[in-house]
Amino acid sequence: MLLDQCLSSQGQYEKALEYLQKRLDIVRKIDGAEHPDVASTYNQIGLVYNSQGKYEKALEYLQKSLDIARKIYGEEHAYTATTYNNIGNVYHSLRKNEKALEYYQKSLDSKIKIYGEEHPYIASSYYNIGNVYHSLRKNEKALEYLQKSLDSRIKMLGEEHPQIATHLTIILD
Secondary structure (H helix, E strand, C coil), X not given: CHHHHHHHHCCXXXXXXXXXXXXXXXXXXXXXXCCHHHHHHHHHHHHHHHHHCCHHHHHHHHHHHHHHHHHHCCCCCHHHHHXXXXXXXXXXXXXXXXXXXXXXXXXXXXXXXXXXXXXXXXXXXXXXXXXXXHHCCCHHHHHHHHHHHHHHHHHHHCCCCHHHHHHHHHHHC
């Protein structure tokens, strides 16, 4: 998995997809169609397509990953929550903000059940939701979620951490 991530980060998307497809073929043959490694590979393929701006293909593969994740892990699992978030990212890129909000909220709900309200992963979910509300020009809701994200990050990192300054800039924008 590291090779395809390196290739993708270097913009070598086709090569990354080639390796991922080979991995997918092998894993499906060995472990079956509904194995966690199959879900993970679908997810990675979806992320590569998202990086390319091929959003419909990204959604296709991320949905396959989500279908497997829900079957083997259920709704209250970190992998399922992450996949919801990844789908939300694609919808946000497509400017389908209501759909993005739906998936980000599912991710947040799962994360809260798994980790509780005081976990680092919660801060990123609040941020994503706030960002969508900002895109929808629902500034009060955006500020509410961005403030929750900031408060969570301050608890985790302290007020002097560089991420806090970045986050403040975003909220004040």
